[in-house]
Amino acid sequence: MPTTVSGTILQTPEPGILQVLEDHVVTIDDEGVIASVVPRAGVVADRIHDTNEVLIPGLIDTHVHAPQWPQLGTALDLPLDQWLNDHTFPLEARFSDLAFAESVWASMVPSLLRNGTTAAVYFASIHEPATIALVEACIEFGQRAFIGRVVMDHPDGTPEWYRDPSPSESVDATLRSVEALRSMSDPLHLVQPMITPRFIPACSDAAMEGMGELAAATGVLVQTHCSEGDWEHGYVLERHGCTDSESLDRFGLVRPHTVLAHGTHLTGADRKLLISKGAGVAHCPLSNSYFSNAVFRARASLDSGLRVGLGSDIAGGPSASLFVQCQQAVTSSRMLEDGLVPGVSGIKHSRIDIPTAFWTATVGGADLLGIPAGLLEPGRVFDAVTLRIGEGSTVDVWDDFDDWDRTFEKLVRRSNPSNISNVWVQGKCVTNQDPT
Amino acid sequence: MPTTVSGTILQTPEPGILQVLEDHVVTIDDEGVIASVVPRAGVVADRIHDTNEVLIPGLIDTHVHAPQWPQLGTALDLPLDQWLNDHTFPLEARFSDLAFAESVWASMVPSLLRNGTTAAVYFASIHEPATIALVEACIEFGQRAFIGRVVMDHPDGTPEWYRDPSPSESVDATLRSVEALRSMSDPLHLVQPMITPRFIPACSDAAMEGMGELAAATGVLVQTHCSEGDWEHGYVLERHGCTDSESLDRFGLVRPHTVLAHGTHLTGADRKLLISKGAGVAHCPLSNSYFSNAVFRARASLDSGLRVGLGSDIAGGPSASLFVQCQQAVTSSRMLEDGLVPGVSGIKHSRIDIPTAFWTATVGGADLLGIPAGLLEPGRVFDAVTLRIGEGSTVDVWDDFDDWDRTFEKLVRRSNPSNISNVWVQGKCVTNQDPT
Numbered sequence: 047m048p049t050t051v052s053g054t055i056l057q058t059p060e061p062g063i064l065q066v067l068e069d070h071v072v073t074i075d076d077e078g079v080i081a082s083v084v085p086r087a088g089v090v091a092d093r094i095h096d097t098n099e100v101l102i103p104g105l106i107d108t109h110v111h112a113p114q115w116p117q118l119g120t121a122l123d124l125p126l127d128q129w130l131n132d133h134t135f136p137l138e139a140r141f142s143d144l145a146f147a148e149s150v151w152a153s154m155v156p157s158l159l160r161n162g163t164t165a166a167v168y169f170a171s172i173h174e175p176a177t178i179a180l181v182e183a184c185i186e187f188g189q190r191a192f193i194g195r196v197v198m199d200h201p202d203g204t205p206e207w208y209r210d211p212s213p214s215e216s217v218d219a220t221l222r223s224v225e226a227l228r229s230m231s232d233p234l235h236l237v238q239p240m241i242t243p244r245f246i247p248a249c250s251d252a253a254m255e256g257m258g259e260l261a262a263a264t265g266v267l268v269q270t271h272c273s274e275g276d277w278e279h280g281y282v283l284e285r286h287g288c289t290d291s292e293s294l295d296r297f298g299l300v301r302p303h304t305v306l307a308h309g310t311h312l313t314g315a316d317r318k319l320l321i322s323k324g325a326g327v328a329h330c331p332l333s334n335s336y337f338s339n340a341v342f343r344a345r346a347s348l349d350s351g352l353r354v355g356l357g358s359d360i361a362g363g364p365s366a367s368l369f370v371q372c373q374q375a376v377t378s379s380r381m382l383e384d385g386l387v388p389g390v391s392g393i394k395h396s397r398i399d400i401p402t403a404f405w406t407a408t409v410g411g412a413d414l415l416g417i418p419a420g421l422l423e424p425g426r427v428f429d430a431v432t433l434r435i436g437e438g439s440t441v442d443v444w445d446d447f448d449d450w451d452r453t454f455e456k457l458v459r460r461s462n463p464s465n466i467s468n469v470w471v472q473g474k475c476v477t478n479q480d481p482t
Numbered sequence: 483m484p485t486t487v488s489g490t491i492l493q494t495p496e497p498g499i500l501q502v503l504e505d506h507v508v509t510i511d512d513e514g515v516i517a518s519v520v521p522r523a524g525v526v527a528d529r530i531h532d533t534n535e536v537l538i539p540g541l542i543d544t545h546v547h548a549p550q551w552p553q554l555g556t557a558l559d560l561p562l563d564q565w566l567n568d569h570t571f572p573l574e575a576r577f578s579d580l581a582f583a584e585s586v587w588a589s590m591v592p593s594l595l596r597n598g599t600t601a602a603v604y605f606a607s608i609h610e611p612a613t614i615a616l617v618e619a620c621i622e623f624g625q626r627a628f629i630g631r632v633v634m635d636h637p638d639g640t641p642e643w644y645r646d647p648s649p650s651e652s653v654d655a656t657l658r659s660v661e662a663l664r665s666m667s668d669p670l671h672l673v674q675p676m677i678t679p680r681f682i683p684a685c686s687d688a689a690m691e692g693m694g695e696l697a698a699a700t701g702v703l704v705q706t707h708c709s710e711g712d713w714e715h716g717y718v719l720e721r722h723g724c725t726d727s728e729s730l731d732r733f734g735l736v737r738p739h740t741v742l743a744h745g746t747h748l749t750g751a752d753r754k755l756l757i758s759k760g761a762g763v764a765h766c767p768l769s770n771s772y773f774s775n776a777v778f779r780a781r782a783s784l785d786s787g788l789r790v791g792l793g794s795d796i797a798g799g800p801s802a803s804l805f806v807q808c809q810q811a812v813t814s815s816r817m818l819e820d821g822l823v824p825g826v827s828g829i830k831h832s833r834i835d836i837p838t839a840f841w842t843a844t845v846g847g848a849d850l851l852g853i854p855a856g857l858l859e860p861g862r863v864f865d866a867v868t869l870r871i872g873e874g875s876t877v878d879v880w881d882d883f884d885d886w887d888r889t890f891e892k893l894v895r896r897s898n899p900s901n902i903s904n905v906w907v908q909g910k911c912v913t914n915q916d917p918t
Contacts, residue, residue, distance in 0.1 A: 116880040119895035120888045122812070123835040137883075153878060276825060311824045335813045339820045339827075364809070364895045373800070376558070377771045377810075382822050384775045387829070388747045389712060391775075392822055399559040440899075442589060444552040447573075452556045459555035459800045463876075464900045 049074050049473065052086050053095030053432065055422050056454050057103050058405040061348050062398075066450045067422075072101070074428045078234060078473025082424055098436050099467060100457070103420050104164025104190075104429035105368040106411030108328035109269075109307045109357025112180055112193075113138045113147070113171045115154040119364040126275055126337040131205065134361075138171045138196075139208040147176035151183035158189065160463040161367045164429040164471045165190035165411070165419060167269060167305055167328065167357070169242055172196050172210060174223050181227050181237050188234070188476035190429060192305075192415065194242025194269055195223040197257060203247040213252035216243075217260060224266055234472045238267065240305075245271035246282050246293060258298025267415070268299050272306035272327075276339040279311040291316035300325045303416040307357060309347070310338040317352050326353025326414040329406060331374040333359035341382040344375060344406070345396050355411035356403065369461045372403035400455045432468040433457055439465040485510050485909065488522050489531030489868065491858050492890050493539050494841040497784050498834075502886045503858075508537070510864045514670060514909025518860055534872050535903060536893070539856050540600025540865035541804040542847030544764035545705075545743045545793025548616055548629075549574045549583070549607045551590040555800040562711055562773040567641065570797075574607045574632075575644040583612035587619035594625065596899040597803045600865040600907045601626035601847070601855060603705060603741055603764065603793070605678055608632050608646060610659050617663050617673050624670070624912035626865060628741075628851065630678025630705055631659040633693060639683040649688035652679075653696060660702055670908045674703065676741075681707035682718050682729060694734025703851070704735050708742035708763070712775040715747040727752035736761045739852040743793060745783070746774040753788050762789025762850040765842060767810040769795035777818040780811060780842070781832050791847035792839065805897045808839035836891045868904040869893055875901040 051074065055067040071089045073081040095101065114134060121133045141147045158166055166184075170177035170193055177195040184191040197220060199210035210216040224239040241264075243249045243257045261268050272290040273279055279290065286293040291312065294300050302324035309327035312320070320326065329342050347354050356371050357363075363371065376398055383396040412420030419429045436443045441457045448456070457465075469477045487510065491503040507525045509517045531537065550570060557569045577583045594602055602620075606613035606629055613631040620627040633656060635646040646652040660675040677700075679685045679693045697704050708726040709715055715726065722729040727748065730736050738760035745763035748756070756762060765778050783790050792807050793799075799807065812834055819832040848856030855865045871877045877893045884892070893901075905913045 116878070116883070117888070118878075119892040120884075122891070123833065279824065332813070335817050340824045341817075341822050374813075377768070378817075381771050381777075381814075381817060386777050386818050386822060388715065388776045397559065442552070442554075447552070448556075452553070455558070456555040462898050462900070464898070 050091040051093045052091035053101040055101045061402040061405040064401045074473040103408045105162045106165040107163045108167045108355035110360045112168045113141045114361035118361040135208045141171035141176040144175045155183045155187045162431040167192040191237045192240045194240030198244040198248035199253045216253040217256035241268045254297040269305040273311035274308040310340040310342045328357035330357040330359035331378045333363035341378045353414045355414040356407040368407045375403040428473040430470045434465040486527040487529045488527035489537040491537045497838040497841040500837045510909040539844045541598045542601040543599045544603045544791035546796045548604045549577045550797035554797040571644045577607035577612040580611045591619045591623045598867040603628040627673045628676045630676030634680040634684035635689045652689040653692035677704045690733040705741040709747035710744040746776040746778045764793035766793040766795035767814045769799035777814045789850045791850040792843040804843045811839040864909040866906045870901040
């Protein structure tokens, strides 16, 4: 039978637009889909949130490297190639050990849920058992997820102890992992596969071709990295004589809802190409500060109609919280506009605000992935987070001058797991504090 | 009688250098000063921390606008002058209401302590009662503090409803607040006064002259803003025909341990001037991203020998945590080095690392202020923080590959009040969890 949850809802139907639904009741059907959202007046709800809590849509992290979880927050004083080869690849290679993988997933998935991340787009490792174990963990802990076994086979771009033995094995292993995922018991339909070539420097042309064919044949969504930094951008120009977007498109990988991580070096023509195909960018502002040699043109991309979600890029971005990423998206956009040295401006009209960053973390991510989430409105799934505000929380509210706009900005900038009281995915409460 | 605390100590005696003292015992004398720090072997300590906790020196926030606490995290999509005139000055003007001021201090001081900030350098408001109430709050809650009643009297740079009526009243009110502070009962000697002209645009030349004379006559330390952004930098050039540093020096305000907030627009000559006088900068990286049109040259400043502490610039920097500021200091330095747009580099050798940022938050701040804090070593005060690490904390530790360097980077990047277990100031535990 339907359940009802009441509270004040804060959400962003459009970039930069905060919608406030004070003291509303959400009715959720047996499938976890929202049937109605109406003012509470007179309606008796199963779960009532008072004025010290607000409801927001669940956060959608569109770029997570799951096996990098143990190194979250470390080694970030290194350039990308050193960080990859000396730290990241050796760590990922350890996921051949299934027990280790399971211990990491059992730490990571609940932690992301506690941070309010109701849906995540995961790069797993090259290991099929570890990948499937991640699917199991998401189903068990109740997180919506897109999960891809990583393809990387290029002998120059990968270490011999962490790569696929051949392009055909890349294709076969990807197909096996997609089929294994699809055959698993997942009553709430939480998990979907992704075709996941790591990035062009790590993949042979044959593997990329195989991934494009597989995407066309299966309809499985694609994720990869795209135009991340000076080195990577230059590498693709030299190897393929074109930008990442053009190259990926030639391989048939730029498709509707393809998730391209970073995109800091996209050209105007690249953006047009991605828009025409329905692909989009996972914007990872904190990671970009470390590895991208540039700030993603968030404002220009949104204005142009490009799909944009928000991503942590764990562990390139040293935080598990999309609230932190929202703040950094705004901060970086402001720096892009203002410049780095006195008297030298950046690019005009680059700044975004908190409601725009939050939109990328909710509606933008849902739109990028083609899922009915990101807003609490009829027809969408009830993926939601309850946040404590006011006395005793991390978000103080000064009654006489904090309106909802100010309170919303505070809660996005200052929330952390300690003021997140409950998290729901597909209508089910998945946090321990107060389970249904 | 002396108390003893044991645990593993992580601290940074030099910028970029992590010192690890595994399982040591700190003996603290009756005045709260460290008498010895020795390996624990055999010594029985009053307070023993096991492997799930570490001890670090308390954090020193060298720039806080106390009356801006209620707006922490809001209105940061505005340029500095709008943010000041439309939001900040109206809020600060409310501190004429002593009861309101007391309610804010009672929220802010314990919150900063919970964030690990054992010492703070405060701008109060122009109101003497609110300023004295802040002194009382710091003594009551046990926070080390430098507190200044704000001077602002310039008819062009301040609103008529929030300014001193005359330069002489600026001087008189400052002197009265210094004397009132010095006459208060403060058994642990926690609070010191500061002479606090807001910044040149808000002060008449006569008021600035008066402040310089007062500093010379009383020996009270000075704090103000310096070279914060394009607008402010240009304003001083036009009004005084020189940079902020030169102008402040002419007024006699650049003295040993003068705290100059921001300094993003300092020239090489400015740095030399400040070094020769023993003054230094409160580096506020998150605030600078919003209001300074440039990144502070942290690496170059440290290399040149300039004193550098870390500051939140509450509420210009939307976080109460110096851990967050450490992360942003590293992030901003990396962006300064890497540039903002593809293919255009920033300034080489600009990046700093986490142990350097942490040094500014501890030893750097203590050195800037001339106080024996910032390190847990004999002769310094026991201002310290205990952090939970590992299982159940925000900082996971993977035993087989997380060494102390990695663990330290994680704990600086990922700590928040939920993994801070105890905070001590002058040898006294000031948090509720486990008071001594």
